[in-house]
Amino acid sequence: MKIALIGNGAISQFVQKALADSDVALAALIVRSERLGSVDVSEGVKVVAAIQELASDVTHVVDCAGHAGLREHGAAALASGRDVITVSIGALADDVLLSELEGAARAGNSRLHLASGAIGGLDALRAARAGDLGTVRYVGRKPPAGWKGSRAEEVLDLSTQLTHPQIHFMGNARDAALAYPKNANVAAAVALAGVGFERTEVELVADPGTETNVHEIHAQGDFGSFTFTISGKTLPDNPRSSALAAMSVVAGILDASQPIGS
Ligand SMILES: NC(=O)C1=CN([C@@H]2O[C@H](COP(=O)(O)OP(=O)(O)OC[C@H]3O[C@@H](n4cnc5c(N)ncnc54)[C@H](OP(=O)(O)O)[C@@H]3O)[C@@H](O)[C@H]2O)C=CC1
Ligand SMILES: O=C([O-])CC(=O)C(=O)O
Incomplete structure (x- = not known):
């Protein structure tokens, strides 16, 4: 290949x-x-x-x-x-x-x-939408440095030390994905696997108390409910991007190179 x-x-x-x-x-x-x-x-x-x-x-x-x-x-x-x-x-x-x-x-x-990117649990969402998938909420939490250069800077002063977590975006996945092209791809992945861009609720947080990129999915519907949380280390060359996002690309390429997909 x-x-x-x-x-x-x-x-x-x-x-x-x-x-x-x-x-x-x-x-x-x-x-x-x-x-x-x-x-x-x-x-x-x-x-x-x-x-x-x-x-x-x-x-x-x-x-x-x-x-x-x-x-x-x-x-x-x-x-x-x-x-x-x-x-x-x-x-x-x-x-x-x-x-x-x-x-x-x-x-x-x-x-x-x-690519599945920096999140997991998308397989469960995809299956759950075969029934009635009621609500899906995604929370993306990164250290303040992970939001530098993003729309968060219109709401927060990231050059000074934040003393507590600050929500800088609340809305749907479409608005999050378009406003934060380098930070809200996970919101879009959750939306596409689940209830779509309009119905996926998104909260984005700058959190001085975390050193990792933390992504949470909270979903409930006919299937029951689940919460998925991942605490992802970032890539040394880019504090915005989780290492798992890069690993998911490698996994996608290797999967495409095999006669039997996983
Ligand atoms: N799905 C997910 O979970 C995640 C998705 N992402 C997405 O991945 C993107 C890349 O992340 P990362 O590698 O960390 O970012 P970097 O900023 O380190 O790298 C981006 C690279 O893409 C190049 N580039 C940008 N536009 C073009 C273009 N039109 N044609 C060719 N090359 C281009 C840049 O080149 P140049 O230097 O010339 O600008 C740079 O080399 C993020 O912007 C984000 O959108 C990131 C993390 C998670
Ligand atoms: O890498 C991450 O943790 C997530 C990210 O930037 C994105 O969703 O675009």
Whole structure:
């Protein structure tokens, strides 16, 4: 299996290292055109700025770049017949992009796979919605540094030490995903697995009392109820992103390379 990765940031670099000893070959990195010529890659890896520059034997495109990467390259990759694995789930809160990607996947006879990202428990939500899934609430809690550069800074002063947890967003998953492109992809993943963008309740918290990214799902319905909590270590290169998000991309790629999926 030959893949191309979109982006060369914290998640992409984790994935590159994890795949180095696998049977999956990294054939290309897709970067912004202004980065061409300044990216260090292993021998044999092509650095390109567009899907059209990929060799024909590249079968999968893996988006590790965030919403802009999926928006720029997702439809072209799908239309070219390549499956796409994405970590940028929140981008799908944009209905125009969603239908563009659906159309491209149909035209290319390909598929967009959503990495599970920094959360677990999505399998239980997906099964639970076969019955009446009443309420789903997601709470995302990160240390103050994890919210730097996000909309939280319009509500909170993150340059001073917070003394207690501060909720900086309460609303539905669509508004969370669109307002926090680098921080609320989990809200979108929960919404897509469960009751959808409008009905998923979201709370985002800057918490000086945590050193990890804590994600909680509270769901109840015909199936009963469940609470899922994960306390995720962050990637050394990006305090916003959980290591599990990068690991879920690796898992998605390795799963796609096997004859029997898990
Ligand atoms: N589903 C989930 O649970 C999670 C999802 N995420 C998503 O993953 C994204 C990436 O995370 P992370 O690796 O930590 O972030 P980084 O900021 O470390 O890396 C992002 C990389 O993507 C590149 N990039 C951005 N836009 C484009 C584009 N249009 N074309 C090519 N490359 C592009 C950036 O390049 P440049 O330097 O040129 O800007 C950079 O190399 C986050 O922004 C977030 O949306 C993150 C964590 C969890
Ligand atoms: O990495 C995390 O913990 C979650 C995250 O940023 C997101 O949901 O976008």
